[in-house]
Amino acid sequence: MWIEVVISVPQQHTEDLSDALMEAGALSVAVEDEWADTDAEQPLYGEPGLEPTTHAWAQSRLVVLVEPETDIDDMLDVACEAVEIDVPPYDTRKVEAQDWVRLTQSQFEPISITDNLWIVPTWHETEDEANRINLRLDPGLAFGTGSHPTTPLRLQWFSSDVPAASTVLDYGCGSGILAIAAKKLGAGQVIGTDIDPQAVQSAIDNAHANDTEAKFVLPNAMTHDKYGVVVANILSNPLKLLAPALVGYVAEGGHLVLSGILERQTDELIEAYAPYLKMHVWRTDDGWICLVGQK
Numbered sequence: 001m002w003i004e005v006v007i008s009v010p011q012q013h014t015e016d017l018s019d020a021l022m023e024a025g026a027l028s029v030a031v032e033d034e035w036a037d038t039d040a041e042q043p044l045y046g047e048p049g050l051e052p053t054t055h056a057w058a059q060s061r062l063v064v065l066v067e068p069e070t071d072i073d074d075m076l077d078v079a080c081e082a083v084e085i086d087v088p089p090y091d092t093r094k095v096e097a098q099d100w101v102r103l104t105q106s107q108f109e110p111i112s113i114t115d116n117l118w119i120v121p122t123w124h125e126t127e128d129e130a131n132r133i134n135l136r137l138d139p140g141l142a143f144g145t146g147s148h149p150t151t152p153l154r155l156q157w158f159s160s161d162v163p164a165a166s167t168v169l170d171y172g173c174g175s176g177i178l179a180i181a182a183k184k185l186g187a188g189q190v191i192g193t194d195i196d197p198q199a200v201q202s203a204i205d206n207a208h209a210n211d212t213e214a215k216f217v218l219p220n221a222m223t224h225d226k227y228g229v230v231v232a233n234i235l236s237n238p239l240k241l242l243a244p245a246l247v248g249y250v251a252e253g254g255h256l257v258l259s260g261i262l263e264r265q266t267d268e269l270i271e272a273y274a275p276y277l278k279m280h281v282w283r284t285d286d287g288w289i290c291l292v293g294q295k
Contacts, residue, residue, distance in 0.1 A: 020079035034059035153290040166228030176203025226251035
């Protein structure tokens with residue numbers, strides 16, 4: 001068992017107090033928005049091209065993990081003295097020891113994308129039915145577990161519309177789920193890229209787990225080839241900024257497939273791509289859309 005100490009602190013003391021608490025014996029300090037899940041919630045991290053001007057919430061909640069025998073008052077006295085502030089009010093709560101791996105795994109079940117395409121976590125048994133394609137995946141290592149509507153949207157497009165033996169570029173590949181699915185569905189050469197080295201390694205590992213030949217690289221290792229299908233599942237603002245580059249990867253007659261877009265962002269994305277490629281809404285799911293265009 002452990003104890004969590006929950007403290008509310010203003011922006012100007014958040015970072016210094018967090019560091020001081022670690023120096024005073026805390027096992028970890030998590031920083032959260034004090035007003036998360038309320039109308040006053042403050043978006044902080046933004047997205048490329050829309051970076052925030054401040055990098056701390058106006059009021060933060062520090063969740064401090066300590067051993068049960070820790071003298072909490074003494075730890076707070078030492079930390080607050082180092083930061084030269086009064087000791088703020090705090091609450092405590094118990095954290096029971098659990099099998100955290102099994103607890104996390106219990107949150108992921110096999111997901112049916114179509115009648116014959118399933119995403120199956122690596123710790124689940126697969127059903128080897130005729131014509132059933134199973135994507136073996138280790139959720140949590142990189143974005144793309146199949147549980148968010150944006151991933152099934154693109155997988156459904158692949159299942160219904162990907163030309164046989166077409167070359168595929170998965171831009172912002174995350175876990176590699178799209179590239180791996182494309183290969184299993186009959187695509188030819190498949191490559192994925194991501195700015196996150198851990199995502200690239202995760203995608204490589206997932207490809208091996210699926211006995212799939214797919215190449216995953218960092219952007220600086222990309223060549224300027226043309227592809228029959230280019231897919232990208234990233235946020236709307238990066239998609240707008242990347243419009244010329246993404247369209248540039250599409251071969252004549254090829255398709256560009258975009259997701260990670262809210263329905264209310266439809267018109268601005270279509271407008272951003274209009275100078276390069278005519279895009280249209282292929283399908284919607286729970287407030288998210290999939291845009292498709294053919295060159």
